[in-house]
Amino acid sequence: MATLSYITSDIQAAVREKYGHELDVNDIILSPTKKEFEGDYTFVVFPLVKVLKFSPAQIAEELGQCIKANSRFVEDYNVVKGFLNLQLNQAFWQQCFEELSDEKFGQAGRNGKKMMVEFSSPNTNKPLHLGHIRNILLGWSVAQIAETRGYEVVKTQVINDRGIAVCKSMMAWKLFSGGATPESKGMKGDHFVGDYYVKFDKALQKEYAEWQDSGEADAQYDARHKDEESREGFFKRFKNDYFNLYSPIGRETKEMLLKWEEGDEETVALWKKMNNWVYSGFDKTYEALGVHFDSINYESETYLLGKESVNKGLSDGIFYRQEDGSVWVDLEDVGMDKKILLRSDGTSVYMTQDIGTAQMRYEEHAMDSMVYVVGNEQDYHFKVLFEILKRLGEPYADRLYHLSYGMVDLPSGKMKSREGTVVDxxxxxxxxxxxxxxxxxxxxxxxxxxxxxxxxxxxxxxxxxxxxxxxxxxxxxxxxxxxxxxxxxxxxxxxxxxxxxxxxxxxxxxxxxxxxxxxxxxxxxxxxxxxxxxxxxxxxxxxxxxxxxxxxxxxxxxxxxxxxxxxxxxxxxxxxxxxxxxxxxxxxxxxxxxxxxxxxxxxxxxxxxxxxxxx
RNA sequence: GGCCCCGUAGCUCAGCUGGAUAGAGCAACUGACUUCUAAUCAGUAGGUCGCACGUUCGAAUCGUGCCGGGGUCACCA
The missing domain is CATH 1.10.730.10 (Isoleucyl-tRNA Synthetase; Domain 1)
Incomplete structure (x- = not known):
């Protein structure tokens, strides 16, 4: 029993004895007495005034007397307005000191609960940056704290190792590397690969700039620009469409993604090679930061998950299908929107994947609770995810927590990769x-x-x-x-x-x-x-x-x-x-x-x- | 525009489920090292807690409405 709780018990007993009123110990707030007053701990009696119907000063005085008479630790008291300041004797401090002498002070016994903490979760096309550091420190700390307070903790991350962004680095390497490797360049693997991602963007940008002088570009601008939108502003916004509709290098990259999805041997081999470079780089950074993981999920292994649940939810009437075949959930009754879960071609989206990953984790680890350390730009995503998991009746659904943290800015403003202000x-x-x-x-x-x-x-x-x-x-x-x-x-x-x-x-x-x-x-x-x-x-x-x-x-x-x-x-x-x-x-x-x-x-x-x- | 988060000293931040005269650090100024590490300590100065109502014995803290900053509202992740 913590020594200080003897004092709360004394207060509880005094209230019972003087007024016949039963106070919950959790309602008794003891705070260290402010320096300018005499005493060690202070009990605020104002909340009792309403119940007991005496003046604050009177209650404080009567409680003080009673506690002083009966407590083995309170040697004196004084009353200032509604504040009862208690002075504790040497025996109290001695007892506290013994409490502190326990080797395991602060460490709680095992509570039999398992908590999963997901943090870091990088993409394999860029090295880790300052934002990841905040993420990693938060996740790691929460895991350590939970462990200290008795939880079994599983530290995990899901690595974004697939998709169009990863293919961009691969494409650039194919086009521009001449077979270079991190070893041949004496570089850390993640930085090496990250450079090719940048090279890709430069190549695309160059291609795009030339295209902007074409007649097709003029036609697009004329047809789609907003009122008073400058050419420059329009083409900035249009870049993604250019990539998807016109860019030769973009088309090639998309073909590469398709090949990857079909399991094309050469593509998969390149993908593996480059990702392994990245992982060896990440490992060094994690090691430098003194963190490690107990389990890792790769998106390449989870991105198809969740479809079954969506189909089950569909047959249970939790979700609905539109004419075009896409599947949706309607969360408008709880103040959210409609959200797509399967595209009309039957492929899954981010949300689908997260549903599947949660279920997979539960099957594997049977965790009691789960913490996602993810930046606050995804607040809405997690609100929706948790609501969907609840509707699917997942047993852990009400013990999910999104540890949403704020972005890290520089004194000069936001970090922007395009402006090269990202802190590596x-x-x-x-x-x-x-x-x-x-x-x-x-x-x-x-x-x-x-x-x-x-x-x-x-x-x-x-x-x-x-x-x-x-x-x-x-x-x-x-x-x-x-x-x-x-x-x-x-x-x-x-x-x-x-x-x-x-x-x-x-x-x-x-x-x-x-x-x-x-x-x-x-x-x-x-x-x-x-x-x-x-x-x-x-x-x-x-x-x-x-x-x-x-x-x-x-x-x-x-x-x-x-x-x-x-x-x-x-x-x-x-x-x-x-x-x-x-x-x-x-x-x-x-x-x-x-x-x-x-x-x-x-x-x-x-x-x-x-x-x-x-x- | 709808929803979410944030607004405390020149700057960076504390302030627990409402409690006594709102606290630290940095920057500025003043002092303290022959003594266990001066990466320290002590002091001075610096505030209409974004604004306005409301709830309460009591509001930086809770509620509502404004103002300012950010995020988010994709068959992207």
Whole structure:
């Protein structure tokens, strides 16, 4: 039982005794008392006023008296308006401290539930970029948090390895590569393939520009442009139609897609070769970010799924067929639209595939819940998907969650591939580590270590800066990524938190070398205000984890870890931790800061951020 | 236009299911290192919480309507 819940029980008992009223413990909110008032925890009595029909001050006063008389932990109280401030005794803090001494503090027991988390889910025509990093960090963190709180977690991604976009890279490679490979060019495979995707677009663009001078182009413009639409604006909009209707290279690419779908040997071989290049590139990026997956779905294996369910839904009358043969679902009764599920030629669409994939996953993993980490531009898609799965009667349908996160903008505005402003993941990772190396060498605090250990520290610091910068922002919100700020190591940053950890390791090393403190046989030590505040913060950790999980939002943990590190830094500044002259105090404080470092390490590890021992 | 998300200090962000005088960091200025790591700490300055109503003992938080920004409304994924 968490120590703090003794206090809520005391309040509950006092309300029962004084007023004969039964309060639900969940309705009792205890918050840390604001600094400007006396006390440790505050209970707000206003909500009771209506029920009990006494003045707030009177209720607070009577409850305070009663609690003080009966609680083994409350030594005094004071009342300010409707706020009952409770002062807790040393026994309380001692008990909290024992609670913290549990090796597994924060870690919940297995709850027997399985959660599946889908994140990253890239296309194989481009390397990963900053947006993927946010996605990956969110997915990974949610998975870690869930695991910490007792879930069995399956981390998964669905790789978009097929379709017209992939064929574009393949076509460009066929046309322009002269047989080059990532090896021959000394390139990471995903970047290599990505370059051909860009080459394709350039070739198409060139072709398109020439076509625009043709009579057919004039005819199209005359026939289809909107009022007051410029030629330039029209042709920008028309590009996709050009690709489908006129482009020779477009026609060839579409033929390639058809060949792929028919299983043409040569096409499939090229496709495999190029995708494997991409995967080896992705693997390096994932490894650099410290993430991995338990299961991977390839779209090439799932894109035909879902048709059976749609047909079943059709015969059950959940869906309907139009004259042209296409199948639809009508969701207008719940405020959504009609949505197509099978094209008139019987082929499936994205939604169909997602239905099938969900079912396949359930058959395979029997998960209790499923989280999709996907950007908020797909909010509507998931609303519809979940509604359809519900109508199909899928047993897990009400335990699906779309973790919808905001786009990442640059200080200059949106990232645009056409303008070359997309921030590449690998470049970014390298940059933050380089920056950490420079800053660290300037300080010189790790120069005594071997070179490879130093490099490992630079890596940890750089990645901490990057990851923390992204994960500290509420997932739902659109965020601005300033490359300059992302390598900052002062203030609300990953390295600031790492520094608290490192300082603690440093003190612990010093104390253990001195061996002057008997950690076991120490007397009871009376905590000062700063120490109480630290303990109070620490015992809040499990609740923070639960809240982050409930909201699927790791930023709560990021903020919590910062708050704890900040309190520690102040404590460290104001108080001597290891003092050979004062063994009882030293023993207590050493144990205290050790617990802090464990919580910081645990909290940050749920965010995918590692702690160095030196920095 | 319909629906969804966002709007808090110059900038980037916190602020839990409504609770005391709205908080951090960055940037600016001032101070603190012969002492456990100064990637630190302490201080100064900076706000009609987009606007207006409403609900409430109490609203940054809940509701409605505006304003501003973004997204989405394809037989694309």
């Amino acid at each position: 993941a690998d470049d970014l990772i390298k940059e933050v580590i380089d920056e950490a190396r420079i800053a660290s060498k300037e300080r010189g605090a790790v120069s005594h270590l071997e070179a490879y250990k130093q490099e490992d520290i630079f890596r940890k610091i750089g990645l901490a800066a990057l990851k923390y910068f992204i994960i500290k922002v509420n997932a739902r919100k659109r965020m601005v990524f300033d490359p300059k700020e992302s390598v900052d190591m002062q203030g609300t940053t990953g390295p600031y938190i790492q520094n608290a950890f490192v300082r603690i390791q440093s003190v612990l090393r010093k104390a253990s070398q001195a061996e002057a403190v008997d950690m076991e046989g120490s007397n009871i030590y009376i905590y000062n205000e700063a120490e109480k505040e630290l303990i109070s913060q620490m015992i809040g950790f499990p609740e923070v984890l639960d809240e982050a999980l409930r909201q699927y939002d790791p930023s709560h943990i990021a903020n919590y870890a910062y708050g704890l590190a900040k309190s520690f830094h102040r404590f460290y500044h104001d108080h001597v931790i290891y003092d050979p002259e004062n063994p009882d105090q030293s023993a207590s404080r050493l144990e205290l800061v050790k617990r802090i470092s464990l919580i910081i390490e645990k909290a940050m590890s749920t965010l995918g951020i590692e702690m160095p021992d030196y920095m």
